[in-house]
Amino acid sequence: MKTIIGITGGIGSGKSTISKFFQTEGYPVYDCDSNSKNIANSSLIIKEKLITTFGKDIYDKNGLLNKKLLAEKIFGNENNRQIVNSIIHPEVIKNVQSWITKETSKIIFIESALLFESGLNKIVDKTIFVDAKEEIRLQRAIIREIKNRGLNNDENNTIAKDILLRIQSQRQNYEYAKEHSDFIILNNNELLINQLLICLNNILQTK
Numbered sequence: 001m002k003t004i005i006g007i008t009g010g011i012g013s014g015k016s017t018i019s020k021f022f023q024t025e026g027y028p029v030y031d032c033d034s035n036s037k038n039i040a041n042s043s044l045i046i047k048e049k050l051i052t053t054f055g056k057d058i059y060d061k062n063g064l065l066n067k068k069l070l071a072e073k074i075f076g077n078e079n080n081r082q083i084v085n086s087i088i089h090p091e092v093i094k095n096v097q098s099w100i101t102k103e104t105s106k107i108i109f110i111e112s113a114l115l116f117e118s119g120l121n122k123i124v125d126k127t128i129f130v131d132a133k134e135e136i137r138l139q140r141a142i143i144r145e146i147k148n149r150g151l152n153n154d155e156n157n158t159i160a161k162d163i164l165l166r167i168q169s170q171r172q173n174y175e176y177a178k179e180h181s182d183f184i185i186l187n188n189n190e191l192l193i194n195q196l197l198i199c200l201n202n203i204l205q206t207k
Contacts, residue, residue, distance in 0.1 A: 004100065004123060007111040007115075008127060008177050010167065013132045022196075027107050027108065029109040030096055030100075031111050032114070033111070041064050058073075110124060116173065126203060127180070127182050128181065145163065146159065183202070
């Protein structure tokens, strides 16, 4: 019998750092963010539905999802965001379930920013919420965005405004996930190891 632990939190909270700790302890972690990108590029079901909804330009000439265009379609448009989630989430959940059946570890982790929104919370036994001060989350997200998009520091203000709007728009979901999680890890650039060891010990004791 496997124990499945969800890891969630908002933009820039440091979920990946927490996931890496558990990986170094020998536990497998399914990263929903990176896997969902791969699935969106490979799933014919997702491609057909996204193209039907948003047009053929939603994928580039190489057949890869145009993430920038998709972001523009869903930013500030709750209806479009829900449509995209309804298309992608079911296929990701199928992939997660397949991964779970193949894993032999007694304790496994699923990292997902949208753990509750996607419905993945229904298949986990416990949830870890990664929390951090908003200004720290904002700064981390800016640095990551600049790195991922190859931008320069002169574009900081524009990026900061966009990310802050995303953080504010997700505040209700953020608070809901925090309230309904079993463990809260504070990741404000302080040492995390004691918090994580206590969390892991509690998981092992309740397994």
